[in-house]
Amino acid sequence: MLFIPTIFVIICLITRIITEIQKRISQNQVDAVTKTPSQVPYWVPFVGSAFSFAKDIEGTIARDRDSSGDGVISYRIGLSKYYVVNMPSLVQQIFAQKLSTLSKEKILEWFMNVTFADGHATRDEHHAFHEGHKALNMMLKDDFITEATTKTARAVETQVGSLVTSAPWPSPAEEGKDLEPWEKAGDVTFHNDGTVDANFYSLIVNYMGQIVIDMLWGKALIRNNPGLQKDLWDFDEGVHHLVTSLLAMSAAGRRAVTARTRLTKAMEEWHTAMAAVQRGDDPGPQYQDLDDVSEVMRVRVKTWVENRASAKLQGTNDVSVLWGVNVNSNKNVFWMLLQIYSRPELLSDIREEIAEYVKVSPTGECGSNGFSKLQIDVDGLCKNCPLIKASFYETMRMNMSGLGIRQVNQDLVLKESAHDATMFGKKRPQSYRIPAGSTLVLGNGTMQQDPRIFEDPDQFRPQRFIDKEGKDGSVRVNMKNLHTFGGGSYKCKGRYFAEKEMLIFAASILVMWDVGPVDCDALILPKMGLAGASRSPAADIRVRLARRYQ
Incomplete structure (x- = not known):
C-alpha cells in the first residue's frame, strides 16, 4: 500500500x-x-x-x-x-x-x-482572421484618431454633467425618475443637499463604456442589448478563470461563460444588420439607424463579408475587440481618479493645469440634460498638461498587469x-x-513593480515620468521603461486613441465633480483584484459626489 x-x-x-x-x-x-x-x-x-x-x-x-x-x-x-x-x-x-x-x-x-470559445475559428480561418485584424490598423491613422477623439470629447462635454443626475428627493423611484444606465449600475443614492452616493467603479466603467461603445458601434448596439455592459463586466470578472481551465467551473467562470454567449449573439446580430445595410438590404426593425457607426467598424464588417468569415469567427473576434477597448481604459480612469481625489495637493495642481483646456462653457451653454456643458480642447489637454498625462502613465504602471x-x-x-x-x-x-x-x-507586471526599475514602486508618483528639458525648464512626459501598450509588431493598435480618451474622461470628471468618502475622513483605495489585463478592485468603493457646476 x-x-x-x-x-x-x-x-x-x-x-x-x-x-x-x-x-x-x-x-x-x-x-x-x-x-x-x-x-x-x-x-x-x-x-x-x-x-x-x-x-x-x-x-x-x-x-x-x-x-x-x-x-x-x-x-x-x-x-x-x-x-x-x-x-x-x-x-x-x-x-x-x-x-x-x-x-x-x-x-x-x-x-x-x-x-x-471560437471553436478554433481563428486558427482554421487564418486568412479571414488576419484580414479582419488588419482592418483595425485604421485605429492608428490620424483620420480615425481625430474622428474618435472628437466624437468622444463632444459626447463627454454634454454628458459629464449626467455622471450622476440631480434630484431633491431621497428616492428617485418615488418620483418616477428614469436613471441613466450607468447610474443604475452604480446603485446611486440621492441626498437632499444635492450630493449623491455611488459605487464608484461600476459608475465609471459603465459611464465610459456607454460613450465609447456608442461611438464605435453606434447607439443601436446597447439600445437593443441593454444588458450588454453587465455581460461585458461579468465576462471580465471571470476571464482569468476561463484561461485557467481548472477554474472555469467556478461561479465567476460560469457567469463569464453565460455572459460570453450573450455577447457573441449580440455582436453577430449587429454584424448581420450592418452587413445588410452595406448590401442595400433592410437590416430589420431593431437596426434601422446605423448611420452613427464609426468608419473603422464599417470597414471591419465589409472585410469580414469579403473574406467569407464564419459567424463564429466574426462574433468571437468582435467580442474580443469590444472587451479590449473597455477593459484597460475604463478601469484605469477609475484608479486614476481615486489616486488624484485622494491627494488634495495633486488634485489642485491638476485642476490648475487643465483649467485652460477643460472648462465650463464660457457662454453658459447647457446640455440637453440641463446641466452645465464643458468645453474641451483635446490638443491642448494632451500636449500642454504634463501632470495629468504623467498620472495616466503612473496609473497604468501600478494597475496594469498581464504577461x-x-x-x-x-x-x-x-x-x-x-x-x-x-x-x-x-x-x-x-x-x-x-x-x-x-x-x-x-514579465510586465513584475517589471513595473521592480524597485530597481521604478523607485518606490508601491508609491503613486506621477513625477517619475516627467523630465525637464532646456534652459527654459520645459517639461516632457516620457514612458521610459513602461511597456503597457506592448511593442514591435504587436503594439496595441488603439494606443493613441486610448491615451486621449483617458485624459478626456479623467479631466472632465475632475473639473465637473468633487468626489470624497461617504463615512470617513479620507478616500481609502480598495485592494486590487485580478480580472482582465488591468486590475479590478477586490470590492467596489462607495463614494460621495458633489457637483461643482450646476
Whole structure:
C-alpha cells in the first residue's frame, strides 16, 4: 500500500535535488559572457512550477527574479520551457525581432479558443482572421484618431454633467425618475443637499463604456442589448478563470461563460444588420439607424463579408475587440481618479493645469440634460498638461498587469545592457541563448513593480515620468521603461486613441465633480483584484459626489 507513495516521494526528492543543482550551476556562471538562464527548481516531474504559477504567478516571478539576479529566468511547466524576461534592455531587443523569430500566433489562437470559445475559428480561418485584424490598423491613422477623439470629447462635454443626475428627493423611484444606465449600475443614492452616493467603479466603467461603445458601434448596439455592459463586466470578472481551465467551473467562470454567449449573439446580430445595410438590404426593425457607426467598424464588417468569415469567427473576434477597448481604459480612469481625489495637493495642481483646456462653457451653454456643458480642447489637454498625462502613465504602471508571451521560432540571443547589468548588481552584462521551440514571457507586471526599475514602486508618483528639458525648464512626459501598450509588431493598435480618451474622461470628471468618502475622513483605495489585463478592485468603493457646476 505504501510502495507507490514512497516511490513518488523519492522521485520528487530526486527531482528537487537535480533541479537545485542545475540552478546553482547556472548562478555560478557570474563571469561567463554567455550563460544558461537559471531554471527555477521544482519537485514534481512533468508538473514543474505549474502549482506556483497557478497560486501567484507575479509573486513567484518576482521572488525568483530577485534570487537569481539575472535578466532571464526559466521555468519548466509540463513538457514546455518558459523563459521569463525581467530587464528593460532585453524587452527592447524582443520588440525589435522579426515575426519569423518571435511570434504569438499560436498563443493567440489558443487564447481565442479558451477565452472566447471560437471553436478554433481563428486558427482554421487564418486568412479571414488576419484580414479582419488588419482592418483595425485604421485605429492608428490620424483620420480615425481625430474622428474618435472628437466624437468622444463632444459626447463627454454634454454628458459629464449626467455622471450622476440631480434630484431633491431621497428616492428617485418615488418620483418616477428614469436613471441613466450607468447610474443604475452604480446603485446611486440621492441626498437632499444635492450630493449623491455611488459605487464608484461600476459608475465609471459603465459611464465610459456607454460613450465609447456608442461611438464605435453606434447607439443601436446597447439600445437593443441593454444588458450588454453587465455581460461585458461579468465576462471580465471571470476571464482569468476561463484561461485557467481548472477554474472555469467556478461561479465567476460560469457567469463569464453565460455572459460570453450573450455577447457573441449580440455582436453577430449587429454584424448581420450592418452587413445588410452595406448590401442595400433592410437590416430589420431593431437596426434601422446605423448611420452613427464609426468608419473603422464599417470597414471591419465589409472585410469580414469579403473574406467569407464564419459567424463564429466574426462574433468571437468582435467580442474580443469590444472587451479590449473597455477593459484597460475604463478601469484605469477609475484608479486614476481615486489616486488624484485622494491627494488634495495633486488634485489642485491638476485642476490648475487643465483649467485652460477643460472648462465650463464660457457662454453658459447647457446640455440637453440641463446641466452645465464643458468645453474641451483635446490638443491642448494632451500636449500642454504634463501632470495629468504623467498620472495616466503612473496609473497604468501600478494597475496594469498581464504577461507578454512569444513563441520562439528560431534560436535567439539576448544581451543585457551595461546599464541594466549595473542596476541588477552584476559585474558585467551577460547574454542568454533562448532555444527555438520554447516560450518567451515578458514579465510586465513584475517589471513595473521592480524597485530597481521604478523607485518606490508601491508609491503613486506621477513625477517619475516627467523630465525637464532646456534652459527654459520645459517639461516632457516620457514612458521610459513602461511597456503597457506592448511593442514591435504587436503594439496595441488603439494606443493613441486610448491615451486621449483617458485624459478626456479623467479631466472632465475632475473639473465637473468633487468626489470624497461617504463615512470617513479620507478616500481609502480598495485592494486590487485580478480580472482582465488591468486590475479590478477586490470590492467596489462607495463614494460621495458633489457637483461643482450646476
